[in-house]
């Protein structure tokens with residue numbers, strides 16, 4: 300059996316057997332998130348209708364749910380898909396975009412948390428608020444440093460028995476017992492809309508590839524973004540050229556480069 304113990308080994312395994320990932324994501328993110336998954340080597344499908352989302356979760360290898368552009372109909376699809384994934388033992392990832400902003404979002408996220416996501420991925424303001432803290436988030440944008448969210452992430456991981464990933468200048472991942480920080484990326488990343496949403500979908504792709512090691516899969520997805528982001532920033536004139544360079548850098552990233560350059564340290 301192939302061992303998938305490093306981010307590079309997981310990336311290689313994903314490309315050898317591209318997983319089908321059901322992404323319930325927002326209107327802003329759909330295109331870039333699908334392109335990110337294709338560039339990384341996975342097979343994305345944006346399927347959210349209540350009439351089919353649960354059935355589709357039965358054929359996908361992982362599911363991701365993002366509440367960015369929420370509506371009542373979408374919530375029905377999210378619930379059906381999350382229930383189907385959980386009952387089939389498939390990993391699913393929750394991205395609680397701006398959940399602190401309105402009661403509608405807060406209630407939707409509370410109901411989704413009750414369906415036991417395998418991974419929760421958010422920016423610092425979102426994770427602080429999920430743990431009941433005072434967040435300074437503005438709409439979908441974080442206004443808090445990741446360091447400030449580390450305690451919240453640990454608490455949330457223990458309470459939910461999930462892997463929690465907080466992203467920002469230095470990312471933080473914990474399962475409640477283990478914790479790491481991941482350096483890399485670029486300050487241009489939050490200047491391009493929906494890159495966080497795309498990362499959530501990529502976490503789903505890695506989780507589908509290594510369901511036996513969800514913590515490692517989450518670290519691998521974040522490390523992939525960190526190194527592709529650094530690479531893309533080298534020649535970028537601003538967010539526009541960064542955006543297409545990022546897709547190229549993701550597609551060009553190989554397992555050896557990822558393992559050689561990833562900067563992951565115990566926290």
Ligand SMILES: Nc1ncnc2c1ncn2[C@@H]1O[C@H](COP(=O)(O)OP(=O)(O)O)[C@@H](O)[C@H]1O
Pocket residue numbers: 421422423439440441466467468469470483484485486487488489493494495496498521524525528
């Ligand atoms: N200041 C920064 N420097 C380096 N990388 C960053 C920075 N801010 C965000 N990133 C990276 O951008 C990606 C998206 O994260 P983030 O912007 O936190 O998500 P969201 O879009 O949900 O707010 C992650 O890979 C993260 O590491």
Ligand SMILES: Cc1ncsc1CCOP(=O)(O)O
Pocket residue numbers: 325327328367368396439492493494495496497
């Ligand atoms: C701008 C916007 N509005 C609703 S969802 C969305 C995209 C948010 O993307 P991200 O969380 O990756 O910044």
Ligand SMILES: [Mg+2]
Pocket residue numbers: 396421422439495496
């Ligand atoms: Mg986000």
